[in-house]
Amino acid sequence: MDEVALTLSRENPVFVAYALAASLMLLKLLLQPWMTVFRMMKVRAGFRSPEDVKRSPINPTPDPAQLEPNEYVERSRRLNLNDLESIPAFLVAGLLFVLAEPPLLLAHILLWTYVIARAAHFVAYVTAQVHDIRATLWTVSSLSVLVMVVYTLVRVLGR
Amino acid sequence: MDEVALTLSRENPVFVAYALAASLMLLKLLLQPWMTVFRMMKVRAGFRSPEDVKRSPINPTPDPAQLEPNEYVERSRRLNLNDLESIPAFLVAGLLFVLAEPPLLLAHILLWTYVIARAAHFVAYVTAQVHDIRATLWTVSSLSVLVMVVYTLVRVLGR
Amino acid sequence: MDEVALTLSRENPVFVAYALAASLMLLKLLLQPWMTVFRMMKVRAGFRSPEDVKRSPINPTPDPAQLEPNEYVERSRRLNLNDLESIPAFLVAGLLFVLAEPPLLLAHILLWTYVIARAAHFVAYVTAQVHDIRATLWTVSSLSVLVMVVYTLVRVLGR
Numbered sequence: 084m085d086e087v088a089l090t091l092s093r094e095n096p097v098f099v100a101y102a103l104a105a106s107l108m109l110l111k112l113l114l115q116p117w118m119t120v121f122r123m124m125k126v127r128a129g130f131r132s133p134e135d136v137k138r139s140p141i142n143p144t145p146d147p148a149q150l151e152p153n154e155y156v157e158r159s160r161r162l163n164l165n166d167l168e169s170i171p172a173f174l175v176a177g178l179l180f181v182l183a184e185p186p187l188l189l190a191h192i193l194l195w196t197y198v199i200a201r202a203a204h205f206v207a208y209v210t211a212q213v214h215d216i217r218a219t220l221w222t223v224s225s226l227s228v229l230v231m232v233v234y235t236l237v238r239v240l241g242r
Numbered sequence: 243m244d245e246v247a248l249t250l251s252r253e254n255p256v257f258v259a260y261a262l263a264a265s266l267m268l269l270k271l272l273l274q275p276w277m278t279v280f281r282m283m284k285v286r287a288g289f290r291s292p293e294d295v296k297r298s299p300i301n302p303t304p305d306p307a308q309l310e311p312n313e314y315v316e317r318s319r320r321l322n323l324n325d326l327e328s329i330p331a332f333l334v335a336g337l338l339f340v341l342a343e344p345p346l347l348l349a350h351i352l353l354w355t356y357v358i359a360r361a362a363h364f365v366a367y368v369t370a371q372v373h374d375i376r377a378t379l380w381t382v383s384s385l386s387v388l389v390m391v392v393y394t395l396v397r398v399l400g401r
Numbered sequence: 402m403d404e405v406a407l408t409l410s411r412e413n414p415v416f417v418a419y420a421l422a423a424s425l426m427l428l429k430l431l432l433q434p435w436m437t438v439f440r441m442m443k444v445r446a447g448f449r450s451p452e453d454v455k456r457s458p459i460n461p462t463p464d465p466a467q468l469e470p471n472e473y474v475e476r477s478r479r480l481n482l483n484d485l486e487s488i489p490a491f492l493v494a495g496l497l498f499v500l501a502e503p504p505l506l507l508a509h510i511l512l513w514t515y516v517i518a519r520a521a522h523f524v525a526y527v528t529a530q531v532h533d534i535r536a537t538l539w540t541v542s543s544l545s546v547l548v549m550v551v552y553t554l555v556r557v558l559g560r
Contacts, residue, residue, distance in 0.1 A: 090409065091249065091341055099398055102338055106395045109338075112331050113388055120377070131320060133313065134370040141374045154451065161449060163327060168481060171330040171489040172430050178337075178496075179420055179427075182409055211452040215459045218438070229431055236424045239417055250408065250500055258557055261497055265554045268497075271490050272547055279536070290479060292472065293529040300533045322486060330489040337496075 090182055097190045101181045104194040105174050108201065112170045119159040129156025162208055165221075173197055173228050180231040183238040193227045200224035249341055256349045260340045263353040264333050270360065271329045278318040288315025321367055324380075332356055332387050339390040342397040352386045359383035408500055415508045419499045422512040423492050426519065430488045437477040447474025480526055483539075491515055491546050498549040501556040511545045518542035 091098055123129050128149050130136065136145040177194065204220040250257055282288050287308050289295065295304040336353065363379040409416055441447050446467050448454065454463040495512065522538040 093398065102341070102394060102398045105334070105338060106391050106398065109331055109335050109391045110388070113335075113384060113391065116327055116380075116384070130373070132317070132367075132370070132373070135373045137372050139372045139374045141377065158450070167326055167330075167485055168434055171334070171485075171492075172427055174330075174334040175423070175489070175492040175496075176427050176431075178334075179423060182420070208450075211450070213455050213457045214448070214450070214453045215457045218459065221434075225431060225434070229428070232424050232427045232431065235420060239411065239420045239424065252557065261500070261553060261557045264493070264497060265550050265557065268490055268494050268550045269547070269554075272494075272543060272550065275486055275539075275543070289532070291476070291526075291529070291532070294532045296531050298531045298533045300536065326485055326489075330493070333489075333493040337493075 090184065095181075096187050097185060098181050100187070100190055100194055101177050104198050105177055107198055108170050108173060111201065111205070112166050115159065115163040115166050119156060119163060122156045122159050126153060126155055129153030129160075158209070158211075162205065165204075165208070169201065169221075169224060169228075173224075176228050176231045176235070179235045183235040185234055189234075193231055196227040197224050200227065249343065254340075255346050256344060257340050259346070259349055259353055260336050263357050264336055266357055267329050267332060267360065270364070271325050274318065274322040274325050278315060278322060281315045281318050285312055285314055288312030288319075317368070317370075321364065324363075324367070328360065328380075328383060328387075332383075335387050335390045335394070338394045342394040344393055348393070352390055355386040356383050359386070408502065413499075414505050415503060416499050418505070418508055418512055419495050422516050423495055425516055426488050426491060429519065429523070430484050433477065433481040433484050437474060437481060440474045440477050444471055444473055447471030476527070476529075480523065483522075483526070487519065487539075487542060487546075491542075494546050494549045494553070497553045501553040503552055507552075511549055515542050515545040518545065 093099055093102075124141070127142065129152065130149045133150070135142065136147055136149050138145050142149070180190070180193070200220050200223040204217060204224060207217045207220055252258055252261075283300070286301065288311065289308045292309070294301070295306055295308050297304050301308075339349070339352070359379050359382040363376060363383060366376045366379055411417055411420075442459070445460065447470065448467045451468070453460065454465055454467050456463050460467070498508070498511070518538050518541040522535060522542060525535045525538055
């Protein structure tokens with residue numbers, strides 16, 4: 084079996100590292116809206132559509148004030164928006180990076196730097212740490228994806 | 243031709259199912275902003291940038307009130323944001339799921355559950371159904387993608 | 402080495418064109434939040450989380466007014482949201498389009514139409530050109546991705 088055919092298979096350790104990191108980040112991306120839903124149900128507020136203040140089994144005692152922004156819910160929405168700005172780009176950049184056949188060590192460093200920085204960013208944001216901590220962690224995660232993209236560009240242009 | 247080389251080709255029925263479902267969801271993702279534009283043009287309101295109330299062929303009689311949020315337009319924007327929270331994750335999770343070589347039946351069940359749940363979610367949201375219906379359909383679509391990611395993770399870790 | 406195995410390799414000129422266009426659009430997607438950060442730091446306003454008006458090395462003289470929307474910062478956020486609505490869809494649609502093995506000329510036309518239209522859209526948006534110019538450029542970019550998706554659909558259904 085030839086080298087190229089194996090790039091996106093479990094025989095390629097760079098792909099395996101990517102598939103693992105990507106799956107973890109997909110879980111994060113998919114579970115953040117569940118946190119928003121959990122928070123909305125807990126405080127019964129922070130809804131966004133007019134029909135959400137109609138009486139229903141989930142909302143037995145509706146109130147127009149439920150449509151006003153609620154910081155507890157909005158924090159989870161901002162986390163979700165932040166994920167949307169970062170994780171889809173990581174997922175595609177990482178796949179192209181795998182196809183550019185980087186050294187395994189570089190792949191491990193960039194992929195896990197991203198995952199760890201995003202996990203720490205989540206903790207810092209949920210616990211409302213001062214902006215500088217969040218900004219530093221966001222910068223680290225952004226730089227690791229940028230390095231993947233630049234590596235891919237150099238390999239594509241340098242063929 | 244070997245098995246691995248075929249994973250992302252039209253010879254692999256799992257990939258064909260994914261490519262079809264992914265293309266349909268891409269159309270949904272790409273056409274939702276057209277619905278927002280259509281609604282903005284129809285009511286000539288719900289604009290978002292200050293320069294959108296300058297006189298132009300599209301907007302011959304501008305009015306500062308056109309920058310205020312308009313529920314008819316905002317509903318389409320919320321639909322778009324909801325797509326952004328869901329569809330890119332589905333697209334990448336589905337591709338990794340194909341690479342994890344699942345049984346064809348499982349692939350069909352998960353892919354089409356997602357597509358049908360999202361289509362029904364769209365109808366429920368556009369027609370402003372009570373929150374519980376929308377929430378149920380969203381939950382079904384989210385769970386089908388989560389199962390794909392967990393399947394991929396188990397296959398990657400269990401190699 | 403067979404044809405299929407090469408679809409996602411640097412031996413395939415369609416993939417090379419895609420990898421180049423996708424990397425450039427990933428850079429755009431990743432750098433837009435840096436523009437938002439730059440603008441927030443420059444005007445020391447337009448922050449979004451309550452903890453951002455705590456005293457810190459980055460924000461030595463905090464003021465609650467820093468949490469109010471600031472048009473200079475909001476414009477960069479709208480650009481980012483516009484990127485999120487467009488670029489991830491392009492990245493995935495483009496990859497599926499490569500796998501559908503289009504003619505090289507068609508690939509070049511669609512990929513570079515998208516990249517050039519998005520670059521021009523960015524310039525039009527940053528400089529607050531009248532809505533019609535921005536809308537035209539957005540339409541061109543959206544249509545080029547739609548053609549990629551329709552091409553992929555036809556190839557998948559027509560196998």
